[in-house]
Amino acid sequence: MARVFSGIQPTGDIHIGNYLGAVRNWVKLQDEHECIFSIVDLHAMTIPYDAKAMPREVLDKAATLIACGIDPERSILYVQSHVREHTELCWILNTITPLGQLERMTQFKDKARQHKQNVNAGLLNYPILQAADILLYKAEMVPVGEDQTQHLELTRDLARKFNHLFGETFPEPKTLLPEHAARVMALNDPTSKMSKSVPGSYIALHAEPDEIRALVRRAVTDTGPAGDAMSPGVANLFTLLQEFSAPDVVAGFRAAYEDGTLRYVDLKQQLAEDIVKALAPIRERRAALLADLDTLRDMLRDGAERARAIAREVMAEVREKTGLVLG
Numbered sequence: 001m002a003r004v005f006s007g008i009q010p011t012g013d014i015h016i017g018n019y020l021g022a023v024r025n026w027v028k029l030q031d032e033h034e035c036i037f038s039i040v041d042l043h044a045m046t047i048p049y050d051a052k053a054m055p056r057e058v059l060d061k062a063a064t065l066i067a068c069g070i071d072p073e074r075s076i077l078y079v080q081s082h083v084r085e086h087t088e089l090c091w092i093l094n095t096i097t098p099l100g101q102l103e104r105m106t107q108f109k110d111k112a113r114q115h116k117q118n119v120n121a122g123l124l125n126y127p128i129l130q131a132a133d134i135l136l137y138k139a140e141m142v143p144v145g146e147d148q149t150q151h152l153e154l155t156r157d158l159a160r161k162f163n164h165l166f167g168e169t170f171p172e173p174k175t176l177l178p179e180h181a182a183r184v185m186a187l188n189d190p191t192s193k194m195s196k197s198v199p200g201s202y203i204a205l206h207a208e209p210d211e212i213r214a215l216v217r218r219a220v221t222d223t224g225p226a227g228d229a230m231s232p233g234v235a236n237l238f239t240l241l242q243e244f245s246a247p248d249v250v251a252g253f254r255a256a257y258e259d260g261t262l263r264y265v266d267l268k269q270q271l272a273e274d275i276v277k278a279l280a281p282i283r284e285r286r287a288a289l290l291a292d293l294d295t296l297r298d299m300l301r302d303g304a305e306r307a308r309a310i311a312r313e314v315m316a317e318v319r320e321k322t323g324l325v326l327g
Contacts, residue, residue: 004033004176005139007040007080007130010057011049014064015202016275017184017194020243025143025178027069035075036137036307037065039300042080042087042129046122047115059296064205066299067285078303080133085311090125090132092322096161097128097154106150131155134173135162136311141176149175166321182243187219190232206283209276216272221264230257237267244274 006026008014014023029035039061041054058079070077080086102108102124111126112119122129127150134142134155144152152175159170184194186201194202203215220233230238234257241250249270256262289296319325 001032001034002140003036003137004029004141004143005036005038005134005137005173006143007038007043007133008061008065009044010039010041010054010061011044012196013202013204013206014061014068015194015196015204016240016279017202018196019068019205020182020184022143022178022181023065023068023070025181026065028178029143029176030069030071030074033141036139036310037070037075037077038080038133038307039065039078040080040133043126046120046126047111048118058300059290059293062296062300063286063289064282066289066296067282068205072299072303076303076306077299078307079300082300082304083136083307083311085136085308085315086129086132088315089136089318090129092318093128093132093135093158093162094125096165097158101154101157102127105154127151127154128158131158135159135170136314137307138171138314139173140171142173143176143178166318169317169321182239184239185232185236187215187236190220190236203275203279205279206286207279208283209280212276212279213272216268216275219268234264237264237271240275241267241271244278245270246274249274 006022008018008022026035026037039058041058044054044057062077062079065077066072105127108124108126111123115123130151131154134152135158142152142155152173156172159172163169186192186194186198187203188198188200192198192201196202200215200218203212207215219237221237222231222233238250238254238257241253253262253267253270
């Protein structure tokens with residue numbers, strides 16, 4: 001089976017946009033691929049964060065991923081900082097990465113604008129660490145969204161350059177596009193993607209039923225004249241309806257929209273109840289996992305040990321090829 005790698009930051013809530021766009025597809029990938037999933041806490045350090053809250057955030061993300069269907073026995077689920085070879089390979093890749101290429105990264109420019117008081121070297125080197133994450137396991141495929149394609153291209157460039165300088169070592173990872181990945185927009189601003197950093201824009205996977213109902217009820221619908229086109233807010237609600245509701249329900253509301261009899265209050269009420277129903281098993285499973293933190297920690301320790309076994313072998317090869325072994 002081909003090896004797949006992907007990671008998720010521990011900070012912030014995993015929301016329905018993350019689930020529909022990425023996590024749901026990760027779960028499916030386990031059936032056909034060798035999957036490695038990392039909670040990338042080192043990446044989270046590039047912007048201001050609460051160090052005391054970090055351990056709980058990591059455990060929360062692990063519980064949520066497992067509750068969604070990531071199986072720690074079939075896949076490797078671990079914490080990035082628990083495998084020190086990530087940072088070692090990152091340093092080696094630093095030495096072959098052109099500075100100009102990093103400065104052109106769209107994400108670096110965006111983060112630098114958002115965090116003007118903390119434009120640190122780690123923020124600049126973020127994509128190199130991301131490349132190390134992938135190459136450390138010789139991953140052949142990486143499921144990515146639109147905002148990460150530039151970073152994956154850098155990873156491919158670095159794999160190619162390392163192989164040219166030191167000998168064939170790393171495969172050039174390919175983009176793995178899911179068969180279906182819904183693009184979910186913010187509930188309070190349907191012209192922007194749903195974001196965990198913007199309160200009111202998202203529904204967390206662990207949200208309580210009344211919270212879900214309130215968020216859907218407040219979701220933006222019409223945002224002004226749009227001619228014959230469906231407004232962004234209504235289109236977003238229909239996207240969610242398509243994902244969470246039964247086909248006959250979707251067809252009924254779409255017919256009502258077409259003939260001009262759709263009442264947004266009815267659409268929102270139906271959608272909210274269907275989201276509540278769909279998220280209930282995830283919320284309950286997550287709560288059970290967080291009630292037994294010792295077992296959850298054991299799962300992550302086991303995952304880290306399995307990840308280290310691969311990482312140690314790859315880094316032994318890298319050290320030898322880069323002249324860091326005395327013989």
